[in-house]
Amino acid sequence: MFETSDARRAVARAYRLAIAAAALPIVLADYFDPDTGAAYDVGLASKLVLAARMVRNNWQIPTGSSFVEHLVMAAAILKVPPEVDGCVVECGCFKGGSTANLSLVAGLCDRTLHVFDSFEGMPEPTADDETHLVVDSERVHSYEENSWEATVAEVEANVVAYGDPGAVVFHPGYFDETMPGFDEPCVAAFLDVGLRTSAETALEHLWPVLRNDSRCFTHEAKHMDMADLFFDREWWRETLDSEPPGLVGAGSGIGLHPGPNGFSSLLAYTVKNPAVDDYAVVAQTGADNVVDVGRTGSD
Numbered sequence: 204m205f206e207t208s209d210a211r212r213a214v215a216r217a218y219r220l221a222i223a224a225a226a227l228p229i230v231l232a233d234y235f236d237p238d239t240g241a242a243y244d245v246g247l248a249s250k251l252v253l254a255a256r257m258v259r260n261n262w263q264i265p266t267g268s269s270f271v272e273h274l275v276m277a278a279a280i281l282k283v284p285p286e287v288d289g290c291v292v293e294c295g296c297f298k299g300g301s302t303a304n305l306s307l308v309a310g311l312c313d314r315t316l317h318v319f320d321s322f323e324g325m326p327e328p329t330a331d332d333e334t335h336l337v338v339d340s341e342r343v344h345s346y347e348e349n350s351w352e353a354t355v356a357e358v359e360a361n362v363v364a365y366g367d368p369g370a371v372v373f374h375p376g377y378f379d380e381t382m383p384g385f386d387e388p389c390v391a392a393f394l395d396v397g398l399r400t401s402a403e404t405a406l407e408h409l410w411p412v413l414r415n416d417s418r419c420f421t422h423e424a425k426h427m428d429m430a431d432l433f434f435d436r437e438w439w440r441e442t443l444d445s446e447p448p449g450l451v452g453a454g455s456g457i458g459l460h461p462g463p464n465g466f467s468s469l470l471a472y473t474v475k476n477p478a479v480d481d482y483a484v485v486a487q488t489g490a491d492n493v494v495d496v497g498r499t500g501s502d
């Protein structure tokens with residue numbers, strides 16, 4: 204028999220789905236902006252087809268990240284001017300759901316997607332990495348060696364069936380073996396690696412090749428231990444001789460999916476040496492910085 208709590212849960216789920224669908228034009232405003240992709244002749248029709256393929260792929264391939272998150276990254280890639288040479292990098296692909304989707308946008312932009320993964324799952328976590336605090340979701344995530352395992356054959360098959368295999372180059376092996384020496388300029392990176400030690404290795408080798416004003420996304424936005432890495436002055440100074448870049452969405456992710464405490468996601472990003480000269484300067488005088496109720500907030 205259908206219990207009242209089941210019915211309530213079903214209604215709540217339907218309500219959340221309706222809100223998520225209604226919010227898509229807002230959370231994907233950058234993706235649907237006519238300027239985004241114009242330089243690659245990617246207009247509204249192509250974007251709708253790409254989005255539909257990503258939804259289908261999310262459905263067909265067991266995937267840890269959502270098509271909405273993939274479309275946010277697609278927007279970032281479509282906004283890179285074609286004359287800026289560089290590849291896209293994915294670290295951590297599991298069964299290739301995110302890989303297939305990122306390969307579609309890489310292919311549209313005539314860029315290569317370099318995919319780094321052990322294809323044996325996680326390495327053995329250090330003591331510090333065995334659990335991560337995810338305060339926003341009131342959870343503790345735990346990790347074990349070989350979890351999230353998928354073979355390279357399985358991932359390749361998924362990319363052939365659902366993505367653009369011609370755009371993808373695989374680098375099988377643990378990051379500390381495969382990433383040193385990687386020297387392709389990179390215009391966007393996606394780190395979905397679970398462990399902080401894995402993220403440190405990936406960042407150490409990616410940051411030097413990431414182009415200025417390019418985005419590096421992480422899919423561990425809500426993990427306090429992972430968000431902390433992007434603010435860790437000592438690590439950045441010692442490892443990369445630079446200042447920590449910070450993280451947009453640290454602790455709660457960028458607001459993409461509706462949940463109990465508003466919109467959130469596991470996706471966050473940082474920008475390498477952002478082009479601040481192009482940013483608007485807004486004097487914080489208290490005159491024009493107060494809440495505009497019509498826009499439901501202040502920036």
Ligand SMILES: C[S@@+](CC[C@H](N)C(=O)[O-])C[C@H]1O[C@@H](n2cnc3c(N)ncnc32)[C@H](O)[C@@H]1O
Nearest residue numbers: 266267268295296297301321324377378395401
């Ligand atoms: C959470 S899964 C990726 C999920 C995938 N992006 C998706 O959306 O479905 C994490 C992946 O990172 C890989 N990984 C983590 N640490 C690694 C390391 N040090 N070297 C190679 N692969 C690693 C694992 O093998 C696993 O496939």
